[in-house]
Amino acid sequence: MNNNNKGFNWFFPIAIVVMLLIFGSNFFGGETSKPLDEQQFYTLVEQGKVQDVMVYRDNFKADVFLTQAGKNELVKKDQPAESPLSLFNLKPQPDYTLTYGDLRYFQERFNKIKADNPKIETKMDFGVAENPLTSLLFTALFWIGIMVLFYYVLFRKMGSGGGPGGQIFSIGKSKAKLFDEKDKVQINFNDVAGLEGAKEEVQEVVDFLKNSEKYTKLGGKIPKGVLLVGPPGTGKTLLAKAVAGEAKVPFFSLSGSDFVEMFVGVGASRVRDLFAQAKAKSPAIIFIDEIDAIGRARGKGQFTGGNDERENTLNQLLTEMDGFGTDTNVILMAATNRADILDKALMRAGRFDRSIYVDLPELHERKEIFEVHLKKIKVDETVDREFLAKQTPGFSGADIANVCNEAALIAARNNHETVNKQDFLDAVDRIIGGLEKKNKVIKPSEKKRVAFHEAGHATISWLVEHAAPLLKVTIVPRGRSLGAAWYLPEERQLTTTEQMNDELCATLGGRAAEQVTFGNISTGALSDLERVTKQAQAMVTIYGLNDKVGNISYYDSSGQSEYSFGKPYSESTAKMIDEEISKIIEFQYQRAVQILSENRDKLNALATKLLEKEVIFREDLEEVFGKRAWDPELSETPMSDIDNPATAGNVLNDESTTV
Structure with missing residues (x-):
C-alpha cells in the first residue's frame, strides 16, 4: 500500500476556473456591444458622439x-452593462456593432456628413475581420503563459521543494550548508595542529562512521552528541570539519542563530527539516556552531514574558535528539564558548553524551600550529618555530594565524624577501599593543611621568619573586597606550x-x-586599579584565599547567579568582603611604595635610561638591578603587557594584561 500522500493539490482546480473565466466570455457571455442600424449611426455621427469606426470590407x-x-x-441609458468576463479580453471592445449594405454608399454618406459639419472629428478606418478562433487561440496562449510563469516562479523557485501544494515560501526549511560527495570537506586531522586530546576523542566518531559494526557487535553505542567547549579561536569548528573530512560522510554545517527567526514556528520547523535531511543521507554529521544561541537554559533572563519561539526551537531539538538512535548513523556535534548557560536537558546523557574541552594550546602545541600556518609563508631559514611558540603564551590558534599573517604583511611593507625573526616580533607587538605611533606629541612632563610609571612596574616585577619578569619596556605610544611593558609569564596551572x-x-x-617620585598620583593607573580590584575580589570571594572570610567560594559554575538580583551572602558578609578586598590592595600598594623607596636610586636610573632610549630590554634591567637570584634560565622571548590610556585627560592608563 502506498502511503505517500502529499495532500490535495489546489493549483489545477484554480487554473481550470480561471480558464473558464477567460474563455467563457466568448462562448457563454455573448457580445457586450449592442447592434446599431445605419440611420442610428448617421445620427450619432452628426451629434459628434462617434470617435472612431472600424469598417471590415x-x-x-x-x-x-x-x-x-x-x-x-x-x-448607461441603453447599452447593457459590461460583463465582468470581458475584463479578460485583450482587445478593446466596441460600443456598437453595425451591419452596412453598400460600402460605397456608406462611405459617401459618412463623408458628406463630415463635409457639412467640419467640427466632427470622427475617423473611419478599414480592416479585415479577425477569425474568432485565432483571437481565442492568442488569448489562451497568453494566459497559459502567465499561469506557467506563476506556477514555476512562485511554487517551484520560492517553494519548499515539495512542488505544488507545498509551502509557498521556504522559510521553514533548514539553512544548513551540506558538504557531500559533490562538495567534499577538504580538511583532515593533518590540518589541525595541537588538540591531541580532543582529536583522540573525536577519532572514535570517525571510526564509528567508517566501521560501525566494530562497535555495535559488542553492544556498544557511539555518543549521539559531542559538544566542543573552549575559548574562542581554539579550533572547535576546524576540528568538526576535520571529523567530516576524515569520515568522508555528508556534513551539515550551520550556526545556532540560523534557527532564530521572527516568525512563529520557523525554528522548530528548521530543526525537523535538518534532521530529516541528515537521516536521508546517513551516515552523516550535523554540526551546530554557537549552539548557545538556541540552547540557553529555559526560564532565565526573561523578565518580559520570555522568548517562547527560542524555547520551542530548543524543545524540538531535544525531541529530535531523542527521536533517533545510533543505528541511524547520524551524529550531532556542537560548539560553544559558554557551556555554563546551556540547558541541563540538552547536556544530559543520551543527548550530548560527551563534552570535549578544547583549551588554549600549550608550548609544544603552539609550535605545531606555527608549523601548519608557516607552510603558506615564505619564511627566513633562521626563524625558529620554538622561539615563536615561546613568544606567544596564551595565544589561541586563531591568534597564531593572525601573527603569521601580520608578519607577512610587515615583511612586505618593509620590502623584505622573506619573513624574518624581527617581522614576527613586530607582529606580536602590533597585535597586542596596536600600531606604534612615534609621531604622537606628548608633553615632557607627561613623558617623564609615563617613564617613571613604567619603571615602577619594571622595578617591582624584577625585585619580587613571583611576579612575571619584565623583559622589555617602551614609552613610545602604541595604539591607545602611552607606554607598554612586555613580560614572560610563567605557564602554570595553579597559582x-x-x-x-x-x-x-x-x-x-x-x-x-x-607617588614616590612626584608626591602625587594621576589617572594613569585606572586599568591597574581595575585589574587589582578584580583579582583581589576573586581571592576573597572565589578562591577562598582570605583568612577572615575563610574557605568559602561564592562562585556559581552553573551560571544561575547571573540572572539573580540578590547576593549569596548577607549584608554583614558583604561589608566584610569589601573591607578585606580593600586591605589586600592597600597592603600591596604600601608594600610597592616601600620597595621603591628602598630602591629609589635604581628606580631613577631605570627611568632615566628609559627616557633616553625610549625602549629598554632585559639586559638594561640587569645592568641596573643585577640578575634575579630566584629566576630560572630565562628565554629571550618577550611577552607584552600593555598599558592602555584612560579617557580622563588622555593621561597614561596602565593596563597590565598578561596574555
Missing part, C-alpha cells in the same frame, strides 16, 4: 467606438596566594612610582 460589418461624452450619455600577592604588588608599582 469582407463581412459588411463595422465596429463603432463612442467618445467619452457619448459613452456617458448612451451606454598560590604568594604569587597572586606579588602580581598585585607589581601591578600597583606604576602608581606607587608616581
Whole structure:
C-alpha cells in the first residue's frame, strides 16, 4: 500500500476556473456591444458622439467606438452593462456593432456628413475581420503563459521543494550548508595542529562512521552528541570539519542563530527539516556552531514574558535528539564558548553524551600550529618555530594565524624577501599593543611621568619573586597606550596566594612610582586599579584565599547567579568582603611604595635610561638591578603587557594584561 500522500493539490482546480473565466466570455457571455442600424449611426455621427469606426470590407460589418461624452450619455441609458468576463479580453471592445449594405454608399454618406459639419472629428478606418478562433487561440496562449510563469516562479523557485501544494515560501526549511560527495570537506586531522586530546576523542566518531559494526557487535553505542567547549579561536569548528573530512560522510554545517527567526514556528520547523535531511543521507554529521544561541537554559533572563519561539526551537531539538538512535548513523556535534548557560536537558546523557574541552594550546602545541600556518609563508631559514611558540603564551590558534599573517604583511611593507625573526616580533607587538605611533606629541612632563610609571612596574616585577619578569619596556605610544611593558609569564596551572600577592604588588608599582617620585598620583593607573580590584575580589570571594572570610567560594559554575538580583551572602558578609578586598590592595600598594623607596636610586636610573632610549630590554634591567637570584634560565622571548590610556585627560592608563 502506498502511503505517500502529499495532500490535495489546489493549483489545477484554480487554473481550470480561471480558464473558464477567460474563455467563457466568448462562448457563454455573448457580445457586450449592442447592434446599431445605419440611420442610428448617421445620427450619432452628426451629434459628434462617434470617435472612431472600424469598417471590415469582407463581412459588411463595422465596429463603432463612442467618445467619452457619448459613452456617458448612451451606454448607461441603453447599452447593457459590461460583463465582468470581458475584463479578460485583450482587445478593446466596441460600443456598437453595425451591419452596412453598400460600402460605397456608406462611405459617401459618412463623408458628406463630415463635409457639412467640419467640427466632427470622427475617423473611419478599414480592416479585415479577425477569425474568432485565432483571437481565442492568442488569448489562451497568453494566459497559459502567465499561469506557467506563476506556477514555476512562485511554487517551484520560492517553494519548499515539495512542488505544488507545498509551502509557498521556504522559510521553514533548514539553512544548513551540506558538504557531500559533490562538495567534499577538504580538511583532515593533518590540518589541525595541537588538540591531541580532543582529536583522540573525536577519532572514535570517525571510526564509528567508517566501521560501525566494530562497535555495535559488542553492544556498544557511539555518543549521539559531542559538544566542543573552549575559548574562542581554539579550533572547535576546524576540528568538526576535520571529523567530516576524515569520515568522508555528508556534513551539515550551520550556526545556532540560523534557527532564530521572527516568525512563529520557523525554528522548530528548521530543526525537523535538518534532521530529516541528515537521516536521508546517513551516515552523516550535523554540526551546530554557537549552539548557545538556541540552547540557553529555559526560564532565565526573561523578565518580559520570555522568548517562547527560542524555547520551542530548543524543545524540538531535544525531541529530535531523542527521536533517533545510533543505528541511524547520524551524529550531532556542537560548539560553544559558554557551556555554563546551556540547558541541563540538552547536556544530559543520551543527548550530548560527551563534552570535549578544547583549551588554549600549550608550548609544544603552539609550535605545531606555527608549523601548519608557516607552510603558506615564505619564511627566513633562521626563524625558529620554538622561539615563536615561546613568544606567544596564551595565544589561541586563531591568534597564531593572525601573527603569521601580520608578519607577512610587515615583511612586505618593509620590502623584505622573506619573513624574518624581527617581522614576527613586530607582529606580536602590533597585535597586542596596536600600531606604534612615534609621531604622537606628548608633553615632557607627561613623558617623564609615563617613564617613571613604567619603571615602577619594571622595578617591582624584577625585585619580587613571583611576579612575571619584565623583559622589555617602551614609552613610545602604541595604539591607545602611552607606554607598554612586555613580560614572560610563567605557564602554570595553579597559582598560590604568594604569587597572586606579588602580581598585585607589581601591578600597583606604576602608581606607587608616581607617588614616590612626584608626591602625587594621576589617572594613569585606572586599568591597574581595575585589574587589582578584580583579582583581589576573586581571592576573597572565589578562591577562598582570605583568612577572615575563610574557605568559602561564592562562585556559581552553573551560571544561575547571573540572572539573580540578590547576593549569596548577607549584608554583614558583604561589608566584610569589601573591607578585606580593600586591605589586600592597600597592603600591596604600601608594600610597592616601600620597595621603591628602598630602591629609589635604581628606580631613577631605570627611568632615566628609559627616557633616553625610549625602549629598554632585559639586559638594561640587569645592568641596573643585577640578575634575579630566584629566576630560572630565562628565554629571550618577550611577552607584552600593555598599558592602555584612560579617557580622563588622555593621561597614561596602565593596563597590565598578561596574555
